Amino acid sequence: MYAVEAEDASAGTFLHLTANESWASETARRIGGLRVGDRYVVGPGDDLGVEDFAGFTFSGYPAASSLLASATRAAKDMLGAAEVSLAPLSGVHAMTCALLSLTEPGDHVVCVHPGTGGHFATAGILRRSGRHPVFVRYQHESLSIDASQLAEAVCSSGARCVYLDVSSTIRSHDLASIRSAVGPDTRLIYDASHVLGLIMGGRFQHPLSEGADVISANTHKTLPGPQKGLLAFRDQDLADRANDVIDNALISSTHSGSTLALAVTLLEMEEFGSEYAEQVIANSNALGASLSELGLDVRTTPDGAFSENHQVHLFCDRFGTPSEVASRLHRARISGNVDTAIGPRAYLRIGTQELTRRGMAEPEMSTIAAMLNFALRPAGGDLGHDVSAFVAQHTGSAFSFSASNLPARLRSNARRPESG
Structure with a gap:
């Protein structure tokens, strides 16, 4: 039991970029x-x-x-x-x-x-x-x-x-x-x-x-x-x-x-979904743009967008095999999925839904892009402490009844459920 609690605490120091998990309030x-x-x-x-x-x-x-x-x-x-x-x-x-x-x-x-x-x-x-x-x-x-x-x-x-x-x-x-x-x-x-x-x-x-x-x-x-x-x-x-x-x-x-x-x-x-969904998609495109500006190869739609949803596909085949990439990210305390489902090239299937729910917006996407750019490279060095410190700043649940970290433009609209 105590080992599971310790493991949960350790997982809380990771930056979770998977597209198939969430952050319940x-x-x-x-x-x-x-x-x-x-x-x-x-x-x-x-x-x-x-x-x-x-x-x-x-x-x-x-x-x-x-x-x-x-x-x-x-x-x-x-x-x-x-x-x-x-x-x-x-x-x-x-x-x-x-x-x-x-x-x-x-x-x-x-x-x-x-x-x-x-x-x-x-x-x-x-x-x-x-x-x-x-x-x-x-x-x-x-x-x-x-x-x-x-x-x-x-x-x-x-x-x-x-x-x-x-x-x-x-x-x-x-x-x-x-x-x-x-x-x-x-x-x-x-x-x-x-x-x-x-x-x-x-x-x-x-x-x-x-x-x-x-x-x-x-x-x-x-x-x-x-x-x-x-x-x-x-x-x-x-x-x-x-x-x-x-x-x-x-x-x-x-x-x-x-x-x-x-x-x-x-x-x-029902209460916050419109603003939440808008921020998820904005974060996906901000993250894609920041990664691209750093010289990384990011998938785009035929219209040139980086995403229409929560997923950002960062091609990672130039950095090694899928297992090598995943291990390198894990050492940097970044959780991510390497996928090969679409096309011949391996890519990180990044999700922005949890980042958004934890109160992150466009400025944080630039920071995350820089962390990924550093962590993916074989000689990147130790990034784990910086990642954990970054994660520790975002522990609440935005766009929720328990929100304590809504973006400033939305704080006045945050409402808690009625008692009972």
Whole structure:
């Protein structure tokens, strides 16, 4: 136990630049750690405080149930969804729930090849459940999925479902072209695990209005919540069909503590999401520009932007093998992922979502670029103390109900939740 606590303290001295982790607020973590998280929160209960649920009788939790209802309403509003489920336990569980509830054994499902940025688990889930994956490639030159190739894959396989599961990307999908190409009857599921917070903040694309039927996502990347999952449905009938399968076959406990922490995070996004998402994207482009000015090679979109979301792709092949680069960064107390999913070159898949949640803005991106430039070079020397000192200046949670370090222009708008 003490070793884990010490390890946690040590990890807190690292600069975390991974694109697949988050920084939950103190409020969310506190609510998620309450004893009510050990209970089944299935409803507010009747006048006697009793809740009957699916043949079981539970104690009612009116305050917790009200919090969950408010968060679900907020998620529906932010995503433009007819229905939202906070029940999935993770992103892969949400993926499993979506695929198994909306397809049948024997169906073909089109997804993105994992060697070009698709999720590693999608094909395995499909095969193990009697479905058949059909792969399309994410084009690293255009950073897009070719809609005509996608349509051909749907037509040639007879697939009734497309799962857009690109995990390594710096731009949005052309969903209108994809929907037009595959036709109105093909189920289109959009994996928003990486960009969910930016969608909710209104600073990225809007999948459900652009052609997607379902959003499937985890909740701990740009949505800075606990490790949970979420499903959002454009159509109520589709939601009812999916939830009938999910509720009766794929989920029992929804893990109350994590769900309550997610509820707090969703309400924080409703309050601060627009400014947060705007700052994430601004930070990505500021970091990309600073790295480029230092002579480092950074991926850009066809329009010349360094990013449309939280990811910045810094090519690192000139500095050694992926393991050498990762080890060099670790010695400098920098946590980063080396990726090879898009194109022939290895790159650092940097995420700015945690940096933003910790209150960092454009000036700090310049500092981080200089640290990376120093740390990547074989003769860079010892940077660990400087990195830890920098991290120690940013320990709060901006854009949250527990914010103590909002950027100055937003401090007057920061509000704490009402008591109770």
